[in-house]
Amino acid sequence: MQMNKNRIFRLNREEPGKGDYVLYWMQASQSYYDNHALYHAIERANELQLPLVVLFCIMPESSTDNFRHYDFLIRGLYETRDAIEGTGIKFILKWGAIQESVLELSKNAALVISDASPLPHMVDLRRSIAQELNIQYLQVDSNSIVPFIIASDKEESGIYSISRKIMSQLGDFLDLPNEPPKIDNIWTEDKKIESSFTLEEAHEKLKDYKYENNCIVSDYFTPGYSAGMRRMEEFFSTGKLESYHMDGNDPAREGKSLLSPYLHFGQISPVRVCMSALKYSGGTGCQAFIKELAVRKGLAENFVFFNDNYFNIRSLPHWALTTLNEHISDKREYIYTLEQLERGETHDPYWNAAQKEMTLTGYMHGYMRAYWGKRVIEWSLTPKDAYDRLIYLNDKYQLDGHDANGYAGIAGCFGKHDREWFEKPVLGSVRSMDSSELGWNFDLDKYVKRVNSLKKQSAGK
């Protein structure tokens, strides 16, 4: 199967130069398998009769990045590195400023390729690198089913408008071959390029790097491509895909795929998941699942790509900001400090359970995420406070945090991509969600019991 060429985006107008290798700067798609950017880099290296170098950069930067995330990332990369090196491609790890590392290695490259991220600081980084390069620089989108650049040329207001655009193109982007292409020109060590550290050394080094120690490594998710694919197979083989439209939202039933950490780190491909789901079933549950994976995820990518305020309250539509501000002086029944929230010490056992699920495992059930977010609005002094706290907690504890889906999910709690509802205190006409509404549909006590049986499995590996 041929890759859809619309995944490829030219980041500058240059042509390939004379060089010793093709350089693939890996960032968003961290797998050897099912990685369009890597596959294209191999094909271009073969065309130019050159070997291929894959560069990965580690730059600890964000205040909410922590060892939970880096542990998952690096242990996932062990498998990727081994597969890459096993086929004669050079894998290089650099520590520190990304742009400098990419430009340094580009000096002897004929062509540079990177994968794609819709997050504005990542888009800017690629633009900035492109300005410095006098050889061809391409971006290949491997993390979206329909690439976010193709899906729409403007910020979409909601799910309906983007759904049509994505679903009408979906078939054109189910474009993964069964096997990776083979590299013709094997890397030979006489072309000396050194890593800053091995991945194992970087893993050790990151343990001590400015992290808050109350965010423990999650033993609930084994990182890496193989573990992600096993989880996908299990989701299919246990009937959860087929019953996704009925059970997916029920926190007590565990009907979700739990694939989000793997998708977030690009350890597995959403295209592969979609192709496999369609092959496996194609029924109503499968269609509902694909809607989430292709359309909801696509809407989130569209949001962060077009909205520079994706991480703060200014991202909201006018009506939502207005109604929240009109209700800013409403009496809050409960006000909690960030520390109380973080420790899951509120009066609400369902909210506490959701918070506990996230802090212990690095994952919160999708339906509970919306409830979790809405309640924090009610329990904070201002909507802005609530927004900032949600971003902080989500990015700190969720293994899939720092993701377009999370930023869109949080904005969604405040009315983004939604319409106005009946006016209520505090939330105004933003849709509310209280525990009695949750309880009508689901056995929440069962959810609480399940979460309370979770063990603190790993105390900071």
Ligand SMILES: Cc1cc2nc3c(=O)[nH]c(=O)nc-3n(C[C@H](O)[C@H](O)[C@H](O)COP(=O)(O)OP(=O)(O)OC[C@H]3O[C@@H](n4cnc5c(N)ncnc54)[C@H](O)[C@@H]3O)c2cc1C
């Ligand atoms: C307040 C809040 C915070 C959230 N934070 C994150 C986050 O940090 N990272 C994250 O990936 N998602 C986040 N989401 C979106 C969604 O809840 C998760 O993607 C989903 O629950 C992940 O679990 P899963 O893989 O088992 O999902 P499944 O239901 O099995 O879905 C499979 C995949 O479809 C996509 N998907 C499903 N639901 C959504 C959605 N609502 N929006 C966008 N994509 C979706 C995801 O890629 C997901 O992995 C958040 C939602 C809310 C309301």
